[in-house]
Amino acid sequence: MGRSLFALGVVSLLFGQPMTPESILIGRTRYHMIETLRRIPNYTCLETIERSTRRADSKRASIIDALRLEVAVVDGKELFSWPGERQFKERDLRELAPGGAIGNGNFALHAKSVFGGGSVTFKFHGREQRNGREVARFDYDVPQNFSGYQIRVGDASAVVAYHGHVVVDANSLDVIDLEVVADDLPPILRLKRASDFMHYGRQRIGDGDFLLPLSSEMTMVGMDGGESRNKVSFSSCRQYSGESVVRFDEVEPSYGAVEAPAAPRIPTELPAELLIEVSLNETFLLEKAATGDPLQLTVRSDARRRKVIVIPKGAHIRARVGDIDRRAVRGYNSGVGLILVEIEYQGQIVPLKATVEEGGSISSRAGLYVLMPANSGRPAMVYVKSIPPRLPKGLLLQLRVIP
Numbered sequence: 096m097g098r099s100l101f102a103l104g105v106v107s108l109l110f111g112q113p114m115t116p117e118s119i120l121i122g123r124t125r126y127h128m129i130e131t132l133r134r135i136p137n138y139t140c141l142e143t144i145e146r147s148t149r150r151a152d153s154k155r156a157s158i159i160d161a162l163r164l165e166v167a168v169v170d171g172k173e174l175f176s177w178p179g180e181r182q183f184k185e186r187d188l189r190e191l192a193p194g195g196a197i198g199n200g201n202f203a204l205h206a207k208s209v210f211g212g213g214s215v216t217f218k219f220h221g222r223e224q225r226n227g228r229e230v231a232r233f234d235y236d237v238p239q240n241f242s243g244y245q246i247r248v249g250d251a252s253a254v255v256a257y258h259g260h261v262v263v264d265a266n267s268l269d270v271i272d273l274e275v276v277a278d279d280l281p282p283i284l285r286l287k288r289a290s291d292f293m294h295y296g297r298q299r300i301g302d303g304d305f306l307l308p309l310s311s312e313m314t315m316v317g318m319d320g321g322e323s324r325n326k327v328s329f330s331s332c333r334q335y336s337g338e339s340v341v342r343f344d345e346v347e348p349s350y351g352a353v354e355a356p357a358a359p360r361i362p363t364e365l366p367a368e369l370l371i372e373v374s375l376n377e378t379f380l381l382e383k384a385a386t387g388d389p390l391q392l393t394v395r396s397d398a399r400r401r402k403v404i405v406i407p408k409g410a411h412i413r414a415r416v417g418d419i420d421r422r423a424v425r426g427y428n429s430g431v432g433l434i435l436v437e438i439e440y441q442g443q444i445v446p447l448k449a450t451v452e453e454g455g456s457i458s459s460r461a462g463l464y465v466l467m468p469a470n471s472g473r474p475a476m477v478y479v480k481s482i483p484p485r486l487p488k489g490l491l492l493q494l495r496v497i498p
Contacts, residue, residue, distance in 0.1 A: 117219035123268060124263050124270075125217075129211055135168075137167070138168055138307075138334055138335050140165070140167075140332040140333075141332075142165070142166045142329055143162070143330070144326070145325070145326045148321065151320030162385055163388050165180070169183070177415055191387075205244075205273060205275055206273060206308075208243055209235060209259075214241035216235060217234070218235070219233055220232040222265060225271075228265075230265055231265045232262050232263075235258060236256075237256060237257050237258070239256035239279065242257060246286070248284050248315070252284075253281045253284055255277045256278040258276055259290075269295070269297070269306050270295045271294065271296075273292075274290065275290060276288075276289075276290045285317060285318045289313075289315045291311060291314075293308050294309050294310045295308055298332050300333060307332060309329060310326070310327060312324065312325065359440075361438060362405065365448075366405065369405055370495055371494040373392040373492050374393055374395050375392055375486055380484075381419065381484040382483050382484065384416055386417065386419060388416040390413075391412070393412070394406055394410040394438075396408050406438060406440075407440060409440070410439065412435060413437050413439065414436055416432065417434035417474040419431055419432075420478075424467075427465060431476065431479075431486065433474060433492075434474050435448070448497055448498075449494040449496045449497060450497055452493040452495040464477060464486075465478045
């Protein structure tokens with residue numbers, strides 16, 4: 096009891112709320128959320144983003160693309176990578192998702208800013224029943240001079256004031272919903288409205304249950320009435336365990352031990368124009384695929400240069416989806432672009448800069464598949480006729496190393 100009263104006193108002093116039942120509830124919620132966010136360990140989740148647009152003269156939205164990323168919250172910062180990459184980087188999310196509307200901060204940082212900011216003013220809105228439990232709603236405002244909410248549209252950016260509402264469980268004080276609506280958008284952004292809406296829930300990380308975002312939706316409406324919308328979901332959350340280190344140097348021998356025959360070593364710089372025949376390890380369905388999805392390939396035969404084995408049979412190749420095209424093209428249903436990432440063999444990992452090349456069985460399977468070469472920034476696209484559209488396990492592809 097003493098601890099609770101002390102917490103309420105601290106909250107009242109910090110946030111300047113008069114001691115009414117409503118302000119006490121606001122204060123207890125803010126204190127609970129500050130402590131809840133403070134105890135969350137560094138963690139990472141799989142983030143799926145579905146981006147869509149709607150023209151001003153239309154009521155229907157069209158899906159542009161879907162992206163799959165890994166996002167990590169480490170020491171209060173958001174870091175991003177493609178799924179399966181060996182380390183996270185602190186970089187602008189637009190590096191991974193050029194074009195279209197994109198925004199970071201909706202994963203964890205909005206909640207920290209709203210509940211931990213001393214300049215935020217809250218107003219009790221009321222209580223209601225939702226799905227069998229009592230919830231409370233608060234409205235809040237954050238002035239521009241205390242805001243960290245940055246909006247970017249193309250090359251234009253601005254830090255703006257914002258307001259919104261929070262819905263919390265009246266008993267546990269856990270946040271359920273958090274809305275963020277931008278105020279006083281400057282003309283340079285050419286936006287009439289910008290908002291984020293986040294839904295929260297408890298997820299298991301390590302040995303504890305922590306309050307994390309489950310989904311979010313970002314909406315931007317342009318001056319012409321056109322709309323861009325990102326629907327985001329988070330899954331497979333786990334504790335962040337640091338970065339992997341990849342080495343390309345030789346392992347020191349253990350003297351006195353009987354050495355096994357040395358496995359072929361892949362050169363760290365592959366010769367240009369080297370051809371590599373590979374097959375797909377698992378069937379890949381395109382219906383729910385997203386840019387960033389990983390794929391695994393296996394080298395089918397030794398890749399040689401002047402009779403010397405450069406890449407041995409059985410080596411594994413990691414790739415990712417670089418593009419999805421769901422339009423009908425020349426009688427084909429949809430296509431997928433592949434970006435080659437690295438080769439792994441006997442513990443050795445070598446970066447791979449290559450493209451899919453016409454050849455193998457890709458153009459001879461009764462017209463089921465066709466390849467369109469890379470152009471204007473788009474990777475080589477494999478188009479399929481199958482319904483549902485898919486790349487089957489065992490599909491042969493020919494890769495060509497590029498300078």
